[in-house]
Amino acid sequence: MTIDAKEVSIVADRSLAAEGRLKIDWVQAHMPVLNEIRAQFEKEQPFKGLKVSICLHLEAKTAYLAEVVQAGGAEVTITGSNPLSTQDDVCAALVEAGITVFAKYNPDPREFKDLMVRALESKPDLIIDDGGDFATILHSERPDLMVNIRGGAEETTTGIIKLKALQKEGALKFPMVAVNDAYCKHLFDNRYGTGQSAWDGLIRTTNLVVSGKTVVVVGYGWCGKGVAMRAKGLGANVIVTEVDAIKAVEAYMDGFQVMPMIEAAKLGDMFITVTGNKAVINSEHYPVMKNGAILANAGHFDVEFSKPDLAALASEIRTVRKNIEEYKLEDGRSIYVLAEGRLVNLAAGDGHPAEIMDMTFALQAVSLKYVNDSYKELGAKVINVPYELDERVARTKLSALGIGIDSLSEEQINYLDSWSS
Numbered sequence: 001m002t003i004d005a006k007e008v009s010i011v012a013d014r015s016l017a018a019e020g021r022l023k024i025d026w027v028q029a030h031m032p033v034l035n036e037i038r039a040q041f042e043k044e045q046p047f048k049g050l051k052v053s054i055c056l057h058l059e060a061k062t063a064y065l066a067e068v069v070q071a072g073g074a075e076v077t078i079t080g081s082n083p084l085s086t087q088d089d090v091c092a093a094l095v096e097a098g099i100t101v102f103a104k105y106n107p108d109p110r111e112f113k114d115l116m117v118r119a120l121e122s123k124p125d126l127i128i129d130d131g132g133d134f135a136t137i138l139h140s141e142r143p144d145l146m147v148n149i150r151g152g153a154e155e156t157t158t159g160i161i162k163l164k165a166l167q168k169e170g171a172l173k174f175p176m177v178a179v180n181d182a183y184c185k186h187l188f189d190n191r192y193g194t195g196q197s198a199w200d201g202l203i204r205t206t207n208l209v210v211s212g213k214t215v216v217v218v219g220y221g222w223c224g225k226g227v228a229m230r231a232k233g234l235g236a237n238v239i240v241t242e243v244d245a246i247k248a249v250e251a252y253m254d255g256f257q258v259m260p261m262i263e264a265a266k267l268g269d270m271f272i273t274v275t276g277n278k279a280v281i282n283s284e285h286y287p288v289m290k291n292g293a294i295l296a297n298a299g300h301f302d303v304e305f306s307k308p309d310l311a312a313l314a315s316e317i318r319t320v321r322k323n324i325e326e327y328k329l330e331d332g333r334s335i336y337v338l339a340e341g342r343l344v345n346l347a348a349g350d351g352h353p354a355e356i357m358d359m360t361f362a363l364q365a366v367s368l369k370y371v372n373d374s375y376k377e378l379g380a381k382v383i384n385v386p387y388e389l390d391e392r393v394a395r396t397k398l399s400a401l402g403i404g405i406d407s408l409s410e411e412q413i414n415y416l417d418s419w420s421s
Contacts (some may be wrong), residue, residue, distance in 0.1 A: 003122065009100050011088065015092070016088055024063045030358070038167050046073065047073045047126070048071070051077070051148070052077070053078070053124035053126075054072040055081045055129050057087040059087045061358075063090045065128075069365065070098070080103040085346035102115040121145055126151065129154050129159055132156075146174065149173070150175075150372060152371060154302050157221070157276050159300075163178070174369060175375055182390045184393045191225050191226035193226070193357070195229055196352070197351055198272060200272070202347045202348070205344070212283075215272065216264045219280070228251070240257070241260065266288045273296075274299055276304075277299075279305070286313055289335055295335065295336065298344055300341060304341070305341060325337045359393055366389045
């Protein structure tokens with residue numbers, strides 16, 4: 001039985017659909033890789049008769065991915081993976097396009113969770129997940145809703161950590177493709193996407209200059225590399241903190257200062273966390289921070305700097321500007337938290353550039369098809385994106401850019417395959 005999206009969807013304001021459609025049309029015009037995949041899906045109908053549930057940051061680029069999956073024949077249901085990144089006009093536009101939406105901007109925590117569960121109550125055949133939110137609900141609370149699931153694809157480092165933990169315990173019930181670990185995801189989305197969009201969100205929210213300030217980047221994975229690189233380009237003095245010795249050496253070799261957080265806390269004007277872990281800034285660090293220090297998070301969950309620890313030290317908490325909370329400490333210093341500690345690039349901005357998400361969401365689309373085609377052979381485990389799919393996305397991107405590259409000759413291929421020259 002086909003669901004009537006207009007009848008069952010829960011969104012904030014249906015009248016915003018026209019505004020949302022303009023946003024979706026804009027990103028579609030800048031996503032050539034996804035457009036090519038859409039044309040293929042429309043022809044081949046790989047998801048015909050299937051239900052697909054999606055949990056991602058619900059803004060225009062995600063909306064277009066949902067429409068591409070729909071073009072492949074799927075009955076699509078979508079929800080937001082973060083309460084502050086959902087855009088109500090985009091949600092309204094998707095409903096008009098026949099996609100079932102359970103999402104609103106800034107619902108209370110109970111409603112936010114309920115909207116996620118509703119997106120799974122269709123008992124989907126395939127899922128696209130972000131941060132392991134769907135996987136957690138299905139495995140811990142509502143196993144009855146995974147009865148039809150063939151598999152899915154995971155967007156983030158945080159989600160893959162959860163999935164691998166489930167797999168290690170023997171609890172994972174279906175195959176999940178680790179889209180985040182594909183080259184075209186972590187090399188470009190995490191580095192260039194997060195690198196730009198985190199600063200887009202921070203600068204838009206604060207209206208402050210970055211040049212000359214000391215920026216502390218907490219974590220030097222691919223996201224941290226991008227954030228540090230862009231901070232340097234904006235004229236900041238950059239400090240990196242790390243727990244991984246190899247990444248710390250890399251940050252040093254890239255020209256950044258490296259030191260423990262307790263030392264960096266004394267020097268930083270702006271702090272951006274990108275670790276995937278909790279409480280990397282905590283009660284040990286707040287007492288030594290400068291007056292006016294700004295805290296922003298570009299990791300999936302709002303736990304990377306401890307808000308409870310900061311609140312315990314505060315005599316007053318107030319909103320001083322949209323998406324900026326001031327924590328006034330007993331000694332008179334103020335520490336500012338952006339977007340409630342949630343993803344600053346999405347909760348206080350529009351997320352990654354369209355051209356970057358073109359590659360990431362192309363990977364999501366082809367990975368979903370891969371799972372659907374192969375789920376019986378894959379088994380219940382975390383799967384890497386096949387290299388040929390990764391390279392296909394890259395080649396399509398190059399073609400869209402009008403860039404050509406060389407090919408190996410047969411002689412060169414034989415030389416590389418031989419142990420003897």
